[in-house]
Amino acid sequence: MRLLIALLLPWLAFFTIGRPISGIVCLLLQITLLGWVPAAIWAAYAVSQYHTDQKIRRALKTGAFR
Numbered sequence: 001m002r003l004l005i006a007l008l009l010p011w012l013a014f015f016t017i018g019r020p021i022s023g024i025v026c027l028l029l030q031i032t033l034l035g036w037v038p039a040a041i042w043a044a045y046a047v048s049q050y051h052t053d054q055k056i057r058r059a060l061k062t063g064a065f066r
Contacts, residue, residue: 002047010036010043017050 006013010030014023026043029035 002050003044006043006047007040010039013043013047017047019046022046 002013002016005016011023011027014020014026026039029042030039
């Protein structure tokens, strides 16, 4: 769901993963029509990294790496 938001409303994706400053910068980038594509790519990458970080935290919490 977040990936779809990242493609349609890139700035909102940053707010959903707890990065409001990046969301504001992304909104400023997205205001221009040419900036929409880089903003969407940036948001999709950030959401992907967020999911990876969450998996790592869960694995460390369960002791999978010990």
